[in-house]
Amino acid sequence: MKWLERSRSIAAPGFNRWLIPPAALAVHLCIGQAYATSVYKSSLIGHFEVSQTAIGIIFSIAIVMLGLSAAIMGTWVERSGPRKSMFVAASFWGAGFLVGAAGIFTEQLWLLYLGYGVIGGIGLGIGYISPVSTLMKWFPDRPGMATGMAIMGFGGGALIASPLSTALLKRFDGFDPLSDGSDWIASGSSVGKLFITLGVLYFAVMMYGVLNIRVPAPGWKPRGWDSTKVKSSAMVTTGQVSAANAIKTKSFWLVWTALFLNVTAGIGILEQASPMIQDFFRGADGNSAVNAAVAAGFVGLLSIGNMAGRFIWSSTSDVIGRKRIYMLYLGGGAVFYVVLALFGGSSMLLFVMMAVVIISFYGGSFATAPAYLKDLFGTFQVGAIHGRLLTAWSAAGIAGPLIVNGLLDAQGKPGTMVAHNYLPVLLTMVVLLVIGFLATTQIRAVDTKFHEPEADLADSTSKGA
Amino acid sequence: MSQNSGNLEPIDAAGAHDVQVDRAVLRLVFGWALVGVPLGYGVITTLSRVAQLFN
Known part of the structure; x- marks a missing residue:
């Protein structure tokens, strides 16, 4: 075939x-x-x-x-x-x-x-x-x-x-x-x-x-765009790094850690979204002010936040830089989790707003990751490096539910919990996000010793376009 | 209209160019509609459920 x-599949001119x-x-x-x-x-x-x-x-x-x-x-x-x-x-x-x-x-x-x-x-x-x-x-x-x-x-x-x-x-x-x-x-x-x-x-x-x-x-290149006139940044490489070399760098594993922790924390809300909002607004009589249909609406709103965050935050990263946006996802996420844990039960609007922003950060971290990898490692094998980074998602898919379910099981039975039962889970997420924030601050430009020699790049370009 | 007719050639070339541009626009509209319409449907359906949250 x-x-x-x-x-x-090489595009024709125009x-x-x-x-x-x-x-x-x-x-x-x-x-x-x-x-x-x-x-x-x-x-x-x-x-x-x-x-x-x-x-x-x-x-x-x-x-x-x-x-x-x-x-x-x-x-x-x-x-x-x-x-x-x-x-x-x-x-x-x-x-x-x-x-x-x-x-x-x-x-x-x-x-x-x-x-x-x-x-x-x-x-x-x-x-x-x-x-x-x-x-x-x-x-x-x-x-x-x-x-x-x-x-x-x-x-x-x-x-x-x-x-x-x-x-x-x-x-x-x-x-x-x-x-x-x-x-x-x-x-x-x-x-x-x-x-x-x-x-x-x-x-x-x-x-x-x-x-x-x-x-x-x-x-x-796009019409009117000159790569030499692009504002240079220490975090944007002009070299190219292979996938095999990328995983030998500290920066790759710091991005991996940041993504893993942000996704683990996001799953904390996504996994429990429906029962969580019902429990947060459960009265002294044991009945919740939020029924299942309304909770389903909340889950839908989180999906929109997840989707919108991917586009909005990733586009914003083109302006403010990848490192800063990741610091926002993790540092800002930690602050919003604290607000959610301590004050979320006092106002439905506050609860929903905090949860939607946190989930938008969750989505944003996925969408910004490829551009972050391009900045750090160039476009040479960025798809392959991105593939390796996604193991962070698999790991978070296992760790997130394990942490959330494990901590909640110790708090009580489903349908009987209230807002304060979620404190251990939410504060654990805060700790994870703070660790992720610290990891992000340590991400540095990749050492030139990992860059591919120019001759090898020219050879691979002529072979594969 | 003979394609070999020298004085008509520029007009034919312009016409062919228009057809090409139209096709390119059609491809663009079709592509974005294919992904945009279902996505719009999904967002509106979801938002209608979300409205119950604040009723």
Whole structure:
């Protein structure tokens, strides 16, 4: 399939670079479905007659596979170019749903683990990093905004998948898709049909991205943009560092630590969002002022904050610098967590505002990471380095829930807790964020001994463009 | 209209250029609509649920 080769996807002169963000978004909006698995969680528990953990683990497998595949396949993605890697991502993501559907129809849970978790998870990892370095090459003048746009799609994917999946499940179960149906739980066979529909639909939409992605020709730069006139900064390298060398630097592991701690702290809220808001506003009679439907609205608001933060904060980092924005995520996040822990229960508006800002920082840290890596290591293998960095996400996906659930289990039973029961969890998150803040302050420009020799770079450019 | 007709060639070239520009604009509109419309639908649907939070 030669049309997938990098050499076949080099843009012709005059190509409009604003066609690249929709191609990248087509991939990220589809794989962002991973955040909407709660829509059919109860149905799968009933269908397989297993515990919440047995179904919840599907998401965990997918996120672990995301990090592993991004780390392992990152160099291949960089070498093969965005078109081939996006095609592989679309194939794995679509196939993951189809194998998962087979598991649902035949009532074999392991097939669902293999399909959605392992195969789909590989699609997630490759799809997540595929368009990122290409976007930064098209937008060297605004790399944070460019990656923010794409990675915003990963946050926004759930906003589409959640109502779409609910409407489809109702239709498959024979209900009016627009009906309320608050006490309805979809049948297992409907979830199977949903998986087939989503697998085919997502593959088709991702193929739009595959067909429309282009890499800039060697030496291309935006009209009127002169890299030599860009304000120089000690934190923005003019050298290029390979992925193998990047992981030998202290700065890589400090960024890894900052991302890991910020994501772990964000998961603290995301994991518990719905019960947390109900517990914070539970009266002395044991009843909460916030019912389940309103709590669902709060979860939706967090999704919008997560998505918006990816674009807004990452774009802001182009102006104020990556190090400062990470200090804001971690230092500002710690302050907001303290306010939330101590005063969140006194005002619904304050609680919601603090939570949304914290989640916007969570999303922002993901979206700013590729541009930060570009600043530190150059564009040479930034996609591969980004892949290795995403292992921080996998680690946080395990550590975050473990910390939150472990501390909350010691506080009481679900549905009986109040605001002060959350103090240990929230203050633990503050400590993590402060450590992350200190790690960020130690990030320095990479030593020139890690830079690639000019001759090697010229050779690789002439081979691969 | 013969394409070989010398005095018409500039007009034809301009027309071809217009068609090319139109196609480029159409591709741009289609691409952004493909991702923007579903995303807009998702945001509006979510915001309508969020409204219950402050009712």
